[in-house]
Amino acid sequence: MMNSIPTVTLNNGVLMPQIGYGVFQVPNDETEVAVTAALAAGYRSIDTAAIYGNEEGVGRAIAASELAREELFITSKVWIGELGYDATVAAYEASLAKLGLDYLDLYLIHWPAPASESYLDSWKALDMLLAAGRVRAIGVSNFLPEHLEKIIALGGTVPAVNQIEAHPALQQRDIQGANAAHGIATEAWSPLAQGALLSDPAVLAIADTHGRTPAQVILRWHLQQGRIIIPKSVTPSRIAENLDILGFELAAAELSAIDELERDGRTGPHPATFNG
Structure with a gap:
């Protein structure tokens, strides 16, 4: 299955699967089972975060998978x-x-938290980790164009990815445009709007045309517009x-109807x- 998952070439040449598996709000003790199911289904990209409290569960699933x-x-x-800087390296x-x-x-x-602009020092730490070979690519999440400009003005590495909330009800085209202008890949979190659009008549009609589920239609919309997606389910x-x-x-016309x-x-x- 992995060979059939399309990839996005990040701005430093690293290939990232365009479809990944997200574990937001999955309890740590359930994460190993969920990630194991995802890996068995063919996912090879897993998205977690320190604040999710489930990195250990992800790690156990990776260790048990015997995948290279x-x-x-x-x-x-x-x-x-x-x-x-120092806190980010420790994190x-x-x-x-x-x-x-x-x-x-x-x-x-994870977030710019712009009141302090400490994200600029964190970016310097990420840049150091990248240069030291500790991470293959570095990026940001939930950054607005003005936050991106301040990162880029540091003169170091341009973020490879900006992970933002994006779905048909909140497309954030201004941020997507700023990302594209800087060669930054857009990754969508909550790509299904937590299920809010699965009963929308336009989505239902398109799903019926293709013999697909509404969720598959929305995820396909993302894919054809070039975004990286990390849908989450524990089923x-x-x-x-x-x-x-x-x-x-x-x-x-179907893409436009979803737009x-x-x-x-x-x-x-x-x-x-x-x-925060």
């Missing part, structure tokens, strides 16, 4: 409470230890279903005001 490390793409994130080491890994494929600053059948989106294609579902439907905090 180079087959996997593992992402984690530094939380707001660990922003700053990285802690995440590695919990995951039982020697390196990460992608490490992200094995849905875990597999979310990966099974490569055998059909949405027409231009028209924009309604500023944010489900998470606003990055301009969220400081």
Whole structure:
């Protein structure tokens, strides 16, 4: 299955699977089972974060899988409470230890928390970890264009990825445009808007046309527009279903119909005001 998952070439040449498995809000004691199911279904990219409290569970699933490390793409994130140079380096080491890994494929600053701008010092720490070969790519999460500009103005590495809330009800085209202008890949968290759009008439009609589920239609919309996606489910059948989106294609009119579902439907905090 891994060979059929499309990849995105990040701005430093690293290949990242375009479809990954997210573990947000999965309790640590359930994470090993969920990630094991995802790996069995064919996922090779796993997205976690320090604040999720389930890096140990991810690590146990990786260890039990017997998959070669180079087959996997593992992402984690530094939380707001660990922003700053030294704290970020320590947080990285802690995440590695919990995951039982020697390196990460992608490490992200989870939120900019702009009140202090400590994310700038954290970025310098990520840049150091990248230069030292401790991580294959570095990026950010929930960064607005103005936060990206301040990172880029440091003159170091340009983020490889900006992971943002993105789904038909909140498309954040301004951020996607800023990402593209800097060669930064857009990764969508909550790509299904926590299920809010699965009963939308437009989505249902498209799903009926293709003999697919509404979730598959929305995930396919993301894929065809070039975003990286990390859908989450703990149900094995849905875990597999979310990966099974490569055998059909949405027409231009169908993509446009989904585009028209924009309604500023944010489900998470606003990055301009969220400081943890």
